[in-house]
Amino acid sequence: MTNLTRRQTLSAMAGLSAAAMFGLPARAQEKTLVVPTLGGAWEQFWRSTLAPAFTAKSGAAVTLDAGNGRVWSANLRAAGVDKPPYSFLMTNEAFANSLRKEGFFEKLDLTKLPNYADLYPLAKKTDDWGAVAMVSPIGLAYRTDLVSTPPKGWKDLWENPEFKGRIGLYNFANTAGKMELMLFSKIFGKDQYDVDAGFKALENLGPVIQADFNLSTGIAAGEFVVAPFDFGEVARLRKQGLPIDIVVPEEGMLMFDQTLNILVNAPEKELAYEYANFMLSPEAQTLLMKEFFVSPTNAKVVVPDDLKADVPISGAQMDNILTWDWEFMNSKQAEFAETWAKTVK
Structure with missing residues (x-):
């Protein structure tokens, strides 16, 4: 200090x-x-x-x-x-x-x-x-004035055509970015350790807008219409008058x-x-x-x-909040950061 x-x-x-x-x-x-x-x-x-x-x-x-x-x-x-x-x-x-x-x-x-x-x-x-x-539980937030079909789960990022090219994500430098990788590995692969499946899913997602810390500015400006957000931040944005809502994804929440x-x-x-x-x-x-x-x-x-x-x-x-193997993630962090930079556009 x-x-x-x-x-x-x-x-x-x-x-x-x-x-x-x-x-x-x-x-x-x-x-x-x-x-x-x-x-x-x-x-x-x-x-x-x-x-x-x-x-x-x-x-x-x-x-x-x-x-x-x-x-x-x-x-x-x-x-x-x-x-x-x-x-x-x-x-x-x-x-x-x-x-x-x-x-x-x-x-x-x-x-x-x-x-x-x-x-x-x-x-x-x-x-x-x-x-x-x-x-601070993390669900899927979306702009209620810009989305006609609200998401129900994380898979909707891939399946809802309204979201294509209009998705926000935390980048890998943020702990939430690392959780996103483990989550997508779990959803599209065998488990959280199946990162090949996770990176493939991220590649298939197409262009996204990434942030290291603050996604609020981007969703407020309409740069993207859906993104992972913690419930407390959505409450603050809603009180500021932003038309935004958040769901508990079917596959579970981050935190x-x-x-x-x-x-x-x-x-x-x-x-x-x-x-x-x-x-x-x-x-x-x-x-x-x-x-x-x-x-x-x-x-x-x-x-x-x-x-x-x-x-x-x-x-x-x-009980719907997912937890992760941080020892695994930390041991592979440098390798995964390099792959993320090459994969996520």
Whole structure:
């Protein structure tokens, strides 16, 4: 981590102010937890709401380190396994899987995570090495004013003539692009490992518009009329007045996930577990759901009626979210990226 002195100072001051506000004793304010978080609206929400809420519970100050999985992974590798700059990391499972193999994380001590027991099965897919704290399910979104026959499944990208040349996809640099490849391999081949079938399907799809991060601009401009989108983003676009809708594909949904992991040599391990348990709690899960329209991974959280249109995926529908072998994908990433660049036009 570099160039964070001013940010860290402001974050620590915010944490101390919150502690004072809740009447915590001075000795409880001595420890500081470095919290890696996404930037933009995510960082703002952590600073205004989640960090003070955690400080109120733990008495610890919070220092935010805004970034993303690529940045945090680079920071960890630069520091080494023995002296990590973080005590925990919450990031996409695609990044967490690689760091786990490199020895950065420990198997979770579930006695310190009572809320883990209440998670949906998809949030516990790492054999207790991590816990998924945030899920943004991904379905198929389409422009209701530009499409006469809405899609029912992923296969409609190939079968609906309205979509030809008007399809948006995440590129391979995005974790969603890698999921697209495994999904199409599963649909058109034997399973997610049958990437020859997946690439053949992508070739047959014809020209598509690709984006590394933001598909919203393209669909808003009508550059394409159908694309994979997370449900929360569609809710935001709909509130902005865009004629857009989204379906749960017959073959299953993808997801953007954020997996919590504890560093084996965490400088503040007990605080890290306390924070992880807080993030998995109904309280924090409800705050995240209301702010970002993510689907809660704690099964005790009930989506209120006034949020069901924006957070439609919960309960039994969580079983329709597909999970993937990231160890396989990460081991072949360079090879697949080259093939993708040659195949997808």
